[in-house]
Amino acid sequence: MKIAVLGYGTVGSGVVEILDRNAKTIASRVGEEIEVKYILDLKDFPGTPIEHKIVHDINTIIEDEEVKIVVEVMGGVDVPYKFVKAALLAGKSAVTSNKALVAAKGEELLDIATKNNISFLFEASVGGGIPIIRPLNQALTADEFVEINGILNGTTNFILSKMTDEGSDFDAVLREAQSLGYAERDPSADVEGYDACRKIAILSSIAFGKTLNYEDIKTVGITKVSAVDIAYAKSLGKKIKLLASAKSVSDKVFAMVAPFMISSEHPLYNIDGVTNAVHVNGNMVGDVIFTGPGAGKLPTASAVVSDVIEITKTGGNIPSNWKAGKLELIDCSDFECQFFVRVKKEEVSIEEINSLFGDVNTLTLEDYADTEFAFFTKEIKEGEFAEKYSKLKGAISSIRVGR
Ligand code: HSE
Numbered sequence: 001m002k003i004a005v006l007g008y009g010t011v012g013s014g015v016v017e018i019l020d021r022n023a024k025t026i027a028s029r030v031g032e033e034i035e036v037k038y039i040l041d042l043k044d045f046p047g048t049p050i051e052h053k054i055v056h057d058i059n060t061i062i063e064d065e066e067v068k069i070v071v072e073v074m075g076g077v078d079v080p081y082k083f084v085k086a087a088l089l090a091g092k093s094a095v096t097s098n099k100a101l102v103a104a105k106g107e108e109l110l111d112i113a114t115k116n117n118i119s120f121l122f123e124a125s126v127g128g129g130i131p132i133i134r135p136l137n138q139a140l141t142a143d144e145f146v147e148i149n150g151i152l153n154g155t156t157n158f159i160l161s162k163m164t165d166e167g168s169d170f171d172a173v174l175r176e177a178q179s180l181g182y183a184e185r186d187p188s189a190d191v192e193g194y195d196a197c198r199k200i201a202i203l204s205s206i207a208f209g210k211t212l213n214y215e216d217i218k219t220v221g222i223t224k225v226s227a228v229d230i231a232y233a234k235s236l237g238k239k240i241k242l243l244a245s246a247k248s249v250s251d252k253v254f255a256m257v258a259p260f261m262i263s264s265e266h267p268l269y270n271i272d273g274v275t276n277a278v279h280v281n282g283n284m285v286g287d288v289i290f291t292g293p294g295a296g297k298l299p300t301a302s303a304v305v306s307d308v309i310e311i312t313k314t315g316g317n318i319p320s321n322w323k324a325g326k327l328e329l330i331d332c333s334d335f336e337c338q339f340f341v342r343v344k345k346e347e348v349s350i351e352e353i354n355s356l357f358g359d360v361n362t363l364t365l366e367d368y369a370d371t372e373f374a375f376f377t378k379e380i381k382e383g384e385f386a387e388k389y390s391k392l393k394g395a396i397s398s399i400r401v402g403r
Contacts, residue, residue, distance in 0.1 A: 001030070001312045004038040004061040006083055007074035008045065008054075011097050011124070014301025015071055015308075016050060026305070030312045037067055040083075058083050062090045069308055072096040073301075081105050088112045088120060095307040097124035097300050103198035103214045106205060110320050119318040121307035126199040127152065127276045129299025130292040134310070136206045136280070137321050143282030145207035147247045149267070152199040154274035154294040155183045155190035156222050156242045160230075160259075161272040164239060169227045182274060192221035193242060193257040200244035200255060203278065208253055210325040212246070218332040220258035228365075229397055232340070232374055233261050235365055239269060240399065254330040261340050262402035333383025338401035342374045347394025356388045372396060 005012050016036055019026065027033045038061050039053045061067055070087035072080045072094060080101045084094045088109060096102065102109075102122045113120035123133045127150070136145075151157050155177060162173045174191065177183035189195045201214035222242050233240050238261050246255040262269055267289055271277040276294025281287050293299035310318060343353070353360055353375060360375040377385065389398055 001032055001034045001068060001308075002037040002066045003034060003069040003071060003308060004040065004064075004067045005036055005071045005073065006040045006058075006061075006080070007072065008039050008041040008043070008050065009073065009075070010297045011073040011300045011304065012039065012041075012071075014297040015073065015304050018298065018301050018305045019308075022305075026309060030309055032312065034308060034312060037064070058086065062086050062092075067092060069093045069095060069311055071304060071308060072098060072101070073304065074098070075100075077101050077104055081109075084109060084120070085112065088116060088118060091116055091118060093119040093121070093311045095121050095304055095311070097122070097304050099125040099195070099198045099202060101125075103201045106202065106322060107211045107324055110322055111324055114317050114319070117317045119311050119316075120320075121310065121318065122202070123307050124300045124303035126150075126202050127278055127290065127292070128154075128294040128296060129302050130276060130278065130290050130294065131303070131306070132203065132278050132290050133206060134306075135288075135290065136203065137319075140280065140282050140285060140288065143284045145248060145280060146283050147281040148200065148203050148207055148245065148278065150196070150200060150203065150244045150278040151241055151268050151271045151276055152196040152244045152278070152294065153190050153193075153242060154276055155187065156193075156196070157271065157276070158182050158274045159191070160222060160225065160240055160242065163225070163227060163230050164234060167227055167231065170223060170225060191223050193219040193244075194221075196242060196244040197257045200246055200257060204246040204253060204255055204327065205322045206320065207246070207280070208248055208327055209321055209323055210327045211322070212253060212255060212327045212329070216329050217255045217257060219256075222259050224397065225259050225399070226397065228368060229342070229399060231367070232342070232363065232365055236263075236363075238263050241268060241271070241402075243268070243402065249330060252328045252330045254332070254335055256332060256335065258400055260400045260402040266402050331383075333381060333386070335382045336379050337382075337403070338379055339377045339385055339389075339398050340374060340401050341377065341389070341392070341398045342372055342396040343392065344394035344396060345370070345372050348392065352393065356392060376401065
């Protein structure tokens with residue numbers, strides 16, 4: 001099997017390294033050797049072992065009939081889309097780790113692959129090294145999926161875990177995460193929830209069978225979560241986590257990315273640091289949890305290579321549950337949950353709060369008791385909560401409470 005790797009960055013070099021280091025084991029599993037014939041990159045890498053494989057023109061790869069699989073690990077959407085589509089149209093299977101590409105163009109690329117009896121696989125696009133796409137497509141095939149909840153972004157989980165452990169504020173931990181290389185210099189894709197949004201869109205499209213438009217998913221990041229919010233959560237034995245969730249409700253789907261306060265009974269409570277996890281509920285199997293490294297060179301490359309191996313072993317089209325068509329999203333304002341709300345003591349009375357939200361349970365934290373208190377609402381629809389919250393005097397912050 002001869003393959004080409006598009007992009008010799010972190011993941012691309014990991015792919016080449018794994019195919020080299022585990023060559024014998026992989027060859028014995030697959031029944032043949034997998035050789036990287038070309039690496040497409042802008043740079044030349046002179047004096048390195050891959051120097052002679054470097055090409056700068058995609059057409060060298062597209063026109064070479066010996067190359068049967070193209071691995072896209074470049075990043076971005078427009079150029080990868082052009083290259084992957086050209087490869088598929090030329091009858092080559094494609095593998096990518098690129099969630100932005102899959103979330104935006106997955107339906108079309110899967111369709112081209114099916115029509116050409118080849119494969120388009122993207123195990124590494126969600127949850128890095130965690131096997132989750134193949135389990136949804138090929139293992140949990142007897143089930144109807146009820147619900148998916150994920151901690152799908154390592155950067156934000158690292159930041160929230162550190163804030164919890166050290167009592168520090170968001171900005172300080174973000175700066176530390178950036179200096180450790182866990183957060184990008186422009187961290188918005190992670191901290192605003194956009195990365196997790198694309199990942200839950202991909203998982204939902206597979207679990208529920210049609211495309212979930214990532215642009216339509218209500219997405220709230222973690223930039224407004226404060227050290228005080230976390231102090232309240234800790235005092236209750238709870239944690240604040242950025243959850244990406246999707247739920248099937250009579251042929252429609254509810255989906256959201258937002259910080260939630262969760263208790264120790266929640267399946268994702270113990271997932272800390274850069275680790276990712278996906279909790280899937282199937283109507284027959286019940287609760288299943290997948291956890292592991294959601295990013296990093298070798299974990300991500302491991303998932304990429306597993307797709308290359310799968311294609312080499314099976315050949316032809318590996319079908320996906322993700323078919324053409326759009327999933328109908330339920331308006332988020334109908335989503336019901338409890339909310340945790342902090343208010344300024346001087347500006348609102350319990351009577352005023354009760355008259356807005358019904359009888360609520362209040363809570364004070366010793367360190368902040370002079371200036372504020374908090375309360376939990378009953379289960380309430382998002383839309384209704386937003387309306388009442390806008391009328392609430394002295395409101396400081398609110399956060400959803402996980403079931
Ligand atoms: N920025 C992502 C994360 C990396 O923090 O999880 C993998 O998609």
